[in-house]
């Protein structure tokens with residue numbers, strides 16, 4: 026039998042973890058990436074990575090609580106078995122990273138230090154300064170480099186994935202990619218393809234993401250028939266620095282280390298913030314959420330900042346919406362732990378955040394949705410059957426998706442520091458899956474296929490590429506991108522409204538139409554970056570439609586998807602009897618809403634745009650419950666919900682695992 | 684503030700052609716950096732004298748000086764374009780911003796250069812921890828906070844190329860491995876298990892193109908955007924290779 030190959034597209038944390046694990050199993054990998062893998066977007070991650078530890082365990086923590094925090098944080102939209110498996114693995118994942126040489130911060134005695142992140146009450150987050158993503162990806166990059174020298178990995182950096190190759194039986198048999206320097210297009214035959222191409226922040230124009238996070242690769246897979254799930258769930262991070270080119274993140278770790286969010290009580294108080302007395306500061310997160318304070322989950326913190334700045338008119342500045350993120354009271358030692366992000370603020374804002382409160386505002390940050398993938402549930406553990414060929418396999422057999430590009434772990438809202446975990450975890454577990462696939466191929470290996478399959482795919486892609494280059498028209502791709510970003514940011518971020526979403530769909534239609542008249546300013550055949558961007562713009566338009574259509578159809582509030590029109594009004598009566606009645610009808614309405622909407626959104630590509638359907642969510646381990654985070658005034662809801670015997674309670678019991 | 688910034692870019696269409704300067708007038712924006720300038724040129728590739736041209740090719744990704752992609756020579760200094768703020772550049776050079784590719788690597792196109800030699804150097808010094816495998820074997824060795832604090836700065840090297848660009852000993856006719864790789868070798872030699880390959884690393888650094896080629900001019904450390912103590916690493920490597928050689932003489 027011919028030697029079998031696996032293609033991994035993307036060398037962020039997910040792609041690298043998969044590559045090293047496949048290489049260890051003796052499997053040959055072609056690793057394809059638009060940028061040298063060491064420069065992948067994962068380097069941007071700042072705050073840390075979650076797992077239960079010896080220490081938190083003794084404070085009452087457990088894998089089950091990590092699991093519970095994750096699904097509660099995600100508003101129960103995740104299938105629970107993969108999430109449970111991930112949380113069970115987390116301590117082992119961190120141990121492995123530790124062995125690989127990641128310089129995690131240490132306690133005086135030499136144990137790994139941990140900080141608190143949003144949506145949990147435990148200090149569960151391991152970190153390496155405030156550049157954790159960089160440190161993690163370097164460790165994995167180094168391992169993959171080692172496998173390169175051993176001949177098991179061949180890297181194709183500055184190569185762009187153009188699409189999967191799918192045969193007549195619907196099996197994925199490889200990919201087509203383009204050399205971004207010489208612009209030559211070729212096929213890579215493979216018995217399994219793993220997409221690990223990250224998020225799609227550029228659909229929103231500006232976000233906290235890197236410039237390569239266009240969603241181009243995911244868009245191409247979608248158009249080739251892979252389903253897209255939960256597209257409308259886009260995380261808007263509460264604290265970023267507004268900028269003209271990028272919205273630079275100020276990590277949640279700033280609040281995890283004690284940073285406080287506030288605005289002056291007097292609108293646009295122009296005094297030096299340090300001179301504003303405590304009593305004249307509105308620490309709105311702490312006041313509204315006494316239990317979680319500044320560390321409520323992101324969707325909530327974002328909405329509160331938005332509410333205070335927009336609805337209450339308390340933005341620090343008049344022309345530019347922002348709130349203070351204050352670290353000035355923290356010790357030098359703590360500042361040192363946050364060095365990486367403080368440097369970013371100082372460098373780009375020219376102000377020292379150690380002595381002056383930072384000005385921040387929410388920004389698009391993460392895509393909970395992504396390509397649809399399957400899993401196999403282990404009925405004994407409630408987790409996954411490790412090695413099952415269903416895990417992370419898309420609806421196109423042989424095409425697997427991992428990392429931010431898939432949709433499986435974060436539901437309607439991701440908890441901070443859970444993404445680095447899900448990326449590495451999925452990379453690690455996809456390897457045994459792929460190994461088993463290689464051993465059980467149907468209809469022969471990639472090498473047994475007719476060459477016409479590969480030649481045909483290259484020709485089709487070459488023709489598309491030629492057509493784009495020779496297209497004549499009057500539209501500038503960068504202008505179209507800017508307009509797309511504006512309409513997406515306006516309609517599909519923090520607060521959503523059906524009229525706006527309909528208008529956005531119409532606008533995307535207009536942009537689609539103008540895209541047919543797009544003209545490239547570079548028609549050359551050497552390092553044509555204009556081509557790469559313009560092609561990705563086509564994919565961004567496609568993903569934008571999936572996001573907006575999903576958002577338009579979903580008439581409820583869940584996690585990051587917030588439509589005030591469909592919010593169930595919270596109980597507010599003063600009289601206890603009346604309050605209780607209100608809470609009862611709130612809970613009834615909540616139950617109804619879940620019956621209707623606790624479903625995965627599935628988008629499928631057609632020539633008339635995405636078609637949306639819904640799929641049931643596996644909530645068999647932890648019954649859904651109202652997500653209040655101890656909001657002042659919401660105690661009554663939790664009380665009534667418990668009494669209704671809906672199984673949820675405040676925290677589900679472990680016994681329900683079977 | 685002038686509302687158009689004068690930007691001179693050294694252009695080269697491909698590896699085989701010569702280079703030439705092109706000047707652009709780019710409208711000023713608040714908080715603008717050099718990557719934004721290049722984005723604006725990409726959106727509207729017209730020179731200052733209104734001649735249509737091709738967009739300037741460049742590398743950039745993170746836009747927050749952490750990926751190392753966008754290194755280039757700006758007003759004579761090698762640095763990242765994304766953290767090169769126009770306001771600050773104008774303070775020193777109000778009339779023009781001059782952008783050119785790094786000189787120590789082959790130009791691919793315009794500002795895009797081929798930094799593969801740096802990654803190859805990392806292979807030579809075995810810049811990794813050789814673990815037994817990726818199955819669960821418990822945590823790594825315990826590390827004191829002081830050891831972590833020494834290691835962390837070295838581990839922030841983003842292979843950006845500033846140091847080798849500034850190093851007089853690193854060029855296409857020299858086999859010198861360069862300061863970044865030396866520093867990475869020291870990083871892994873200091874790691875409790877990375878140490879197992881210590882003597883292989885020292886062997887490379889003792890050999891052709893190794894530590895002896897460093898002229899100790901200290902240019903590298905001045906330009907490193909991550910403040911990596913490169914000259915400390917180099918000094919350490921000097922001591923360690925000497926001991927390594929002595930040990931070899933005594934047949935150990």
Ligand SMILES: Cc1cc2nc3c(=O)[nH]c(=O)nc-3n(C[C@H](O)[C@H](O)[C@H](O)COP(=O)(O)OP(=O)(O)OC[C@H]3O[C@@H](n4cnc5c(N)ncnc54)[C@H](O)[C@@H]3O)c2cc1C
Nearest residue numbers: 035036037038039067070072073186223428429442444445
């Ligand atoms: C500023 C910031 C801070 C963050 N901080 C944290 C944190 O503290 N903790 C946490 O858990 N999460 C954090 N996240 C989220 C986390 O960083 C990402 O979700 C994660 O790094 C994604 O990793 P990935 O491997 O899926 O993809 P990426 O790292 O984005 O890698 C994608 C890869 O795919 C390649 N690629 C893409 N398209 C193509 C194509 N068409 N052809 C070829 N290759 C392609 C790219 O070159 C790249 O190698 C943060 C995110 C941001 C934006």
Ligand code: SF4
Nearest residue numbers: 850897898900901903
């Ligand atoms: S000290 Fe050595 S490595 Fe650094 S610039 Fe000088 S010669 Fe180069």
Ligand code: SF4
Nearest residue numbers: 840841843844846907
């Ligand atoms: S040592 Fe500094 S200058 Fe050199 S490549 Fe690393 S980060 Fe860049």
Ligand code: FES
Nearest residue numbers: 744746748751765
């Ligand atoms: S774009 Fe990453 S360092 Fe400048």
